[in-house]
Amino acid sequence: MARQKHIYLDEVDMPKQWYNLAPDLPTPLNPPLGPDGKPVTPEMLAPVFPMNLIEQEVSQERWIDIPEEIREHLFRWRPSPLVRAYELEAALGTPAKIYYKNEGVSPAGSHKPNTAIPQAWYNKQFGIKKLTTETGAGQWGSALSFACSVIGGIECKVFMVRVSFEQKPFRKMLMNTWGGTCVASPSMETQAGRDILAQYPDTPGSLGIAISEAVEAAVSDPTGKTRYTLGSVLNHVMLHQSIIGLEAKKQLAKVGIDKPDVVIGCCGGGSNFAGISFPFMYDKIHGADIQIIGAEPFSCPTLTKAPFIYDNGDVAQMTPLLAMHSLGHNFVPAPIHAGGLRYHGMAPLVSAALRDGLMEAQAIHQSECFEAGLLFSKTEGIIPAPETTHAIAAVIREAKKAKEEGKEKTILFNFSGHGLMDLVGYDKYLNGELHDYEYPESEIALNLEKLQGYPLPK
Amino acid sequence: MARQKHIYLDEVDMPKQWYNLAPDLPTPLNPPLGPDGKPVTPEMLAPVFPMNLIEQEVSQERWIDIPEEIREHLFRWRPSPLVRAYELEAALGTPAKIYYKNEGVSPAGSHKPNTAIPQAWYNKQFGIKKLTTETGAGQWGSALSFACSVIGGIECKVFMVRVSFEQKPFRKMLMNTWGGTCVASPSMETQAGRDILAQYPDTPGSLGIAISEAVEAAVSDPTGKTRYTLGSVLNHVMLHQSIIGLEAKKQLAKVGIDKPDVVIGCCGGGSNFAGISFPFMYDKIHGADIQIIGAEPFSCPTLTKAPFIYDNGDVAQMTPLLAMHSLGHNFVPAPIHAGGLRYHGMAPLVSAALRDGLMEAQAIHQSECFEAGLLFSKTEGIIPAPETTHAIAAVIREAKKAKEEGKEKTILFNFSGHGLMDLVGYDKYLNGELHDYEYPESEIALNLEKLQGYPLPK
Numbered sequence: 015m016a017r018q019k020h021i022y023l024d025e026v027d028m029p030k031q032w033y034n035l036a037p038d039l040p041t042p043l044n045p046p047l048g049p050d051g052k053p054v055t056p057e058m059l060a061p062v063f064p065m066n067l068i069e070q071e072v073s074q075e076r077w078i079d080i081p082e083e084i085r086e087h088l089f090r091w092r093p094s095p096l097v098r099a100y101e102l103e104a105a106l107g108t109p110a111k112i113y114y115k116n117e118g119v120s121p122a123g124s125h126k127p128n129t130a131i132p133q134a135w136y137n138k139q140f141g142i143k144k145l146t147t148e149t150g151a152g153q154w155g156s157a158l159s160f161a162c163s164v165i166g167g168i169e170c171k172v173f174m175v176r177v178s179f180e181q182k183p184f185r186k187m188l189m190n191t192w193g194g195t196c197v198a199s200p201s202m203e204t205q206a207g208r209d210i211l212a213q214y215p216d217t218p219g220s221l222g223i224a225i226s227e228a229v230e231a232a233v234s235d236p237t238g239k240t241r242y243t244l245g246s247v248l249n250h251v252m253l254h255q256s257i258i259g260l261e262a263k264k265q266l267a268k269v270g271i272d273k274p275d276v277v278i279g280c281c282g283g284g285s286n287f288a289g290i291s292f293p294f295m296y297d298k299i300h301g302a303d304i305q306i307i308g309a310e311p312f313s314c315p316t317l318t319k320a321p322f323i324y325d326n327g328d329v330a331q332m333t334p335l336l337a338m339h340s341l342g343h344n345f346v347p348a349p350i351h352a353g354g355l356r357y358h359g360m361a362p363l364v365s366a367a368l369r370d371g372l373m374e375a376q377a378i379h380q381s382e383c384f385e386a387g388l389l390f391s392k393t394e395g396i397i398p399a400p401e402t403t404h405a406i407a408a409v410i411r412e413a414k415k416a417k418e419e420g421k422e423k424t425i426l427f428n429f430s431g432h433g434l435m436d437l438v439g440y441d442k443y444l445n446g447e448l449h450d451y452e453y454p455e456s457e458i459a460l461n462l463e464k465l466q467g468y469p470l471p472k
Numbered sequence: 473m474a475r476q477k478h479i480y481l482d483e484v485d486m487p488k489q490w491y492n493l494a495p496d497l498p499t500p501l502n503p504p505l506g507p508d509g510k511p512v513t514p515e516m517l518a519p520v521f522p523m524n525l526i527e528q529e530v531s532q533e534r535w536i537d538i539p540e541e542i543r544e545h546l547f548r549w550r551p552s553p554l555v556r557a558y559e560l561e562a563a564l565g566t567p568a569k570i571y572y573k574n575e576g577v578s579p580a581g582s583h584k585p586n587t588a589i590p591q592a593w594y595n596k597q598f599g600i601k602k603l604t605t606e607t608g609a610g611q612w613g614s615a616l617s618f619a620c621s622v623i624g625g626i627e628c629k630v631f632m633v634r635v636s637f638e639q640k641p642f643r644k645m646l647m648n649t650w651g652g653t654c655v656a657s658p659s660m661e662t663q664a665g666r667d668i669l670a671q672y673p674d675t676p677g678s679l680g681i682a683i684s685e686a687v688e689a690a691v692s693d694p695t696g697k698t699r700y701t702l703g704s705v706l707n708h709v710m711l712h713q714s715i716i717g718l719e720a721k722k723q724l725a726k727v728g729i730d731k732p733d734v735v736i737g738c739c740g741g742g743s744n745f746a747g748i749s750f751p752f753m754y755d756k757i758h759g760a761d762i763q764i765i766g767a768e769p770f771s772c773p774t775l776t777k778a779p780f781i782y783d784n785g786d787v788a789q790m791t792p793l794l795a796m797h798s799l800g801h802n803f804v805p806a807p808i809h810a811g812g813l814r815y816h817g818m819a820p821l822v823s824a825a826l827r828d829g830l831m832e833a834q835a836i837h838q839s840e841c842f843e844a845g846l847l848f849s850k851t852e853g854i855i856p857a858p859e860t861t862h863a864i865a866a867v868i869r870e871a872k873k874a875k876e877e878g879k880e881k882t883i884l885f886n887f888s889g890h891g892l893m894d895l896v897g898y899d900k901y902l903n904g905e906l907h908d909y910e911y912p913e914s915e916i917a918l919n920l921e922k923l924q925g926y927p928l929p930k
Contacts, residue, residue, distance in 0.1 A: 019547045025478065090853045121854045164851065164853050191895060192855075392621045392650065392651065395621075395622050397579065
């Protein structure tokens with residue numbers, strides 16, 4: 015077959031259904047639990063999310079239709095290209111074929127709009143006029159602002175962790191350009207924010223506080239027309255992201271590849287990893303020999319070191335208890351540059367897949383990741399987001415292994431986003447100012463001890 | 473025909489030759505002149521550029537082969553998609569079909585790598601080990617760093633205007649990530665820089681000084697292995713950019729469009745405009761009815777207000793005299809946010825096309841441009857670079873005209889780059905802090921008076 019770097023898919027061939035891993039899991043998913051230890055009912059979630067998304071959250075349907083209007087919104091950048099990394103392969107001298115799904119082509123520069131568009135659309139369908147959310151590094155807040163902007167008729171309000179808000183003014187400008195509102199959290203706009211500011215006027219803020227504010231702003235709207243959104247972790251987010259892997263399958267088939275041998279994604283909350291890998295887990299469950307690897311930061315080793323337990327999704331303990339791998343909801347990860355991977359927990363679907371042996375995980379230091387990111391920039395040309403470099407580092411490990419073994423493996427990975435707005439990490443790496451962090455074993459143990467009395471997943 | 477937003481071109485269908493407008497001009501191009509008023513010979517340019525690029529600069533061949541290795545480097549992001557702006561059309565309620573060539577998909581985010589790759593490659597072929605250049609806003613310096621990085625074996629040194637260097641630290645990081653070196657100009661590394669700093673230690677720098685430094689750094693290398701590069705204006709740059717329009721032609725044909733009715737690009741030095749329009753000028757010269765519009769800033773009205781004269785390409789008067797529209801080489805444009813359009817002159821090929829009636833020009837205030845950019849962001853989703861918003865504003869004018877006239881025109885424009893690294897202008901616009909600038913008629917007249925005694929083009 016002739017050398018072909020980009021494999022495109024026609025719009026008519028973009029998947030018409032999302033794939034839901036839940037019904038195919040060998041062991042059934044443990045339900046989210048309320049403070050009373052009983053499963054949370056859809057009705058209990060109704061003040062926070064619209065019922066059409068709650069239905070997706072709890073669905074046991076394998077295939078869920080993508081509404082035609084959502085498909086048209088996604089056509090702004092989808093189907094995303096599948097790209098053969100010829101230049102990276104050559105630099106590594108590997109016999110492996112490396113393919114990546116370039117999710118950096120979205121207007122917001124990452125895979126996040128894949129779920130921002132459907133979330134905004136379903137909320138609008140449900141009569142919602144305003145969405146709230148929190149953002150750390152700013153990727154999710156940008157994606158949701160983008161989605162609300164292009165869908166129209168729905169406001170977007172983002173609570174951004176104050177220290178990031180101040181350090182990354184361009185992220186706020188990006189949200190503003192798409193018509194979103196972004197305030198530093200804690201803010202004076204919610205009771206939660208005012209309480210914290212009264213006590214700690216100089217607090218740098220945290221994702222936990224920002225979540226509290228975003229949820230409060232949603233549930234306290236007297237018109238009932240505001241809802242909260244989350245960019246990862248939840249089942250319906252994984253569902254929306256499955257379009258990545260479904261497209262990749264079709265694109266691989268176009269170049270005569272029946273199945274990849276290895277599928278790799280980086281793992282923070284789990285959404286981009288789930289997006290690329292779940293459709294291949296379906297094949298694996300049905301007998302295909304596919305190695306599936308989640309790459310995470312060594313300093314936040316959720317999949318590689320944390321127990322599979324019930325824990326809150328947030329520091330403020332506002333969310334239901336989720337069955338997942340967790341370092342404890344009080345765990346504060348080291349300040350690595352891959353902000354999107356600094357999460358104490360994991361999407362319950364990803365954790366279930368790990369527990370059931372459908373995937374494995376690798377923890378990688380950020381210096382190895384930035385080195386991988388630089389090699390990618392100098393071969394393929396695109397500068398990866400710090401999060402994405404974790405996947406690339408794992409790919410390089412596998413490609414070198416293939417070289418040692420002399421095997422012509424096909425490696426597929428998710429290029430979850432470009433790094434044009436996150437260059438500070440590269441700058442520090444090049445100036446020798448980047449630190450690697452060990453995971454704080456004793457602190458994690460201490461955090462986990464506090465969870466005694468929490469129910470245990472089956 | 474079914475709704476199809478993206479029109480891709482297979483790699484095998486990417487043009488194998490660039491198009492050179494020079495031999496097709498109704499009136500022959502006026503040659504560049506030396507300080508003695510005599511045409512510059514290729515030998516005189518040899519210390520500055522490699523001979524293989526000088527040959528392209530003076531070539532009268534209509535079609536010039538693209539070496540296979542360059543094609544493979546371009547495949548990293550080319551052929552770029554042609555996109556139907558359905559959502560923008562709907563927002564305008566226009567019967568016009570609007571298509572844009574998305575050059576923002578390059579790793580550097582603009583059309584500049586289309587010429588950076590061949591320039592670096594030809595220099596390397598010629599045995600050159602290091603390239604120097606200047607950069608204002610940073611787009612060209614980034615593109616050249618990218619090109620040197622992926623081609624390998626060739627260093628890149630960028631002199632960046634000091635005020636931009638300090639205001640835009642991310643641009644420097646971007647160049648560094650690709651292995652380029654970027655210093656604030658004036659620097660202590662050249663005689664030109666040292667002289668200026670001795671006299672004005674606090675100077676903000678200027679593009680003129682940066683050019684002087686970059687040229688000096690090239691010609692003064694005792695090994696003779698350093699050359700200078702320019703990202704616009706020159707004939708060989710226009711040649712390399714012609715791939716944009718050549719691809720667009722093939723893509724329009726794929727959706728059954730014989731020819732566009734209107735072709736639009738923004739004009740600074742002329743390279744992205746030439747890239748999209750020159751292949752259609754060929755058709756126009758051969759009888760096709762195509763309106764071709766260059767959009768420029770009202771505050772820097774080179775095509776709409778300046779005379780067609782011989783003038784220096786730079787403030788420091790180091791370049792040969794070029795036959796072009798010029799506001800005078802001492803003209804300092806107002807500080808608009810489209811840094812890439814703040815140039816006193818114009819590519820001689822573009823100026824010749826204007827003189828020969830092959831195109832027309834429109835001058836637009838930046839507030840109209842940012843408004844157009846916001847509409848584009850909220851419909852198509854991608855945030856355009858400030859330069860690109862000038863093309864979009866002109867497109868909107870034409871689309872509204874088509875609506876008034878009830879004509880189903882096809883409008884094609886060059887989306888020259890995304891604005892993810894240039895959000896400050898949007899921020900100011902949204903905060904009501906953006907000013908429009910009239911062009912300083914008396915200052916221009918004064919600058920032009922100083923050119924008395926310069927030869928006149930035929």
